Amino acid sequence: MPRLATQIEAILYLKGKPLSLTEIAECARCDRSAVEDALIELMSDYAYRDSALEVVETPKGYSLQLRASFATLMQSLVPAELGVGALRTLAAIAIKQPIAQTELIDLRGSGAYQHVQELISLGFVSRRRQTDGRSYWLQVTNKFHQHFELDNLLPSLRTSSQS
Missing domain, CATH: 1.10.10.10 (Winged helix-like DNA-binding domain superfamily/Winged helix DNA-binding domain)
Structure with a gap:
C-alpha cells in the first residue's frame, strides 16, 4: 500500500478539483488528523521538488494544480473554453x-x-x-x-x- 501522502496526491489528481479535509479523508478511508499530516508532508515534498505542480489550500479545499509561473504556457497550449x-x-x-x-x-x-x-x-x-x-x-x-x-x-x- 502506498504511503498516505502519495495516495492523497492521486486523489487530488483524479478528482481534479479542490477537496475539503473531510472529502479527502473519505476517499482515503482514514481520519482527518492523518490527512492533515499527510497533506503537510505532500505540500513539503512539492515545495522542495523542482515540479510544475503544487498542492495548495484554497477557500474550497486542497488542490493539486499547476504553479502560477506556468500560466502563460498553459494559455498557449490549452484551448480557451467559451460558454x-x-x-x-x-x-x-x-x-x-x-x-x-x-x-x-x-x-x-x-x-x-x-x-x-x-x-x-x-x-x-x-x-x-x-x-x-x-x-x-x-x-x-x-x-x-x-x-x-x-x-x-x-x-x-x-x-x-x-x-
Whole structure:
C-alpha cells in the first residue's frame, strides 16, 4: 500500500478539483488528523521538488494544480473554453464580419458586450473604431482561424457544397 501522502496526491489528481479535509479523508478511508499530516508532508515534498505542480489550500479545499509561473504556457497550449453565449457571438462575428458592434448587439442582445470583451482578451476578435460613427468594427483574427482550424475545414466544406 502506498504511503498516505502519495495516495492523497492521486486523489487530488483524479478528482481534479479542490477537496475539503473531510472529502479527502473519505476517499482515503482514514481520519482527518492523518490527512492533515499527510497533506503537510505532500505540500513539503512539492515545495522542495523542482515540479510544475503544487498542492495548495484554497477557500474550497486542497488542490493539486499547476504553479502560477506556468500560466502563460498553459494559455498557449490549452484551448480557451467559451460558454455557449460567447460561442454564438463569435459565430455571428465570423459569419457577418466585418460587423458593427451596434449591429451585433441588435442581433445578440446586450450580453454580447461582455462576450466581445472576452473574445478580444482571448485574441479571437479584433475591434477597430468606425471612421464615421461611434461604434466599432469587429472581425475574427488569425488566432480564431488557427484555434478552430478553419483552413483545414473549409476545403472540405467547399467540395461538399459543390457536389
